[in-house]
Amino acid sequence: MNNMNLSDTEIEILLFGKWRFNTDWEKIYIEFKNDMTYEQTRIQTFLLSKPSEFITGNKFTGVWHVNDKRLCLIVKTVPKSFFNLRLLILSKVDLADMIASIFSIFITETYEVLEINKLNFIISDKNQRIAGIKIN
Secondary structure (H helix, E strand, O other): OOOOOOOHHHHHHHHOEEEEEEOOOEEEEEEEOOOOEEEEEEEEOOHHHHHHHHHHOOEEEEEEEEEOOEEEEEEEEOOOOOOOOEOOOOOOOEHHHHHHHHHHOOOOEEEEEEEEOOOEEEEEOOOOEEEEEEOO
16 A cells, blocks of 8 residues: 555546545544535544534535645535524625635645555545545
8 A cells, every 4th residue: 555656637537526534532434526616524433522523514525636645625614503593684695604605715635645556545634644444
């Protein structure tokens, strides 16, 4: 599985599809689409993290890309957020989605791609290594 000679485009092609992985505090399901968008569901398994799931929701959508063997996720919407209340003046704008769009300018989730093939991958953030399996 050690294939660090892959280009960023080759890594992106391998990522297309549905993946599942677990961290110490979350179960994560993510679908990387070939239009460079993604849908992610995060289920908190650590009891003290459940309140944040209630506030932000457990679904996220956005855009993704690979740059210098780093997977970059940019959140654009949080459709199940508690704060997706309809504003009276702007009835078609969700408050949480507006905030996510603004924060996406400054905050990008970045993971180093350590290993990847058609069925498995290992990425790393600042704190831990995360192993994923393809579920297509």
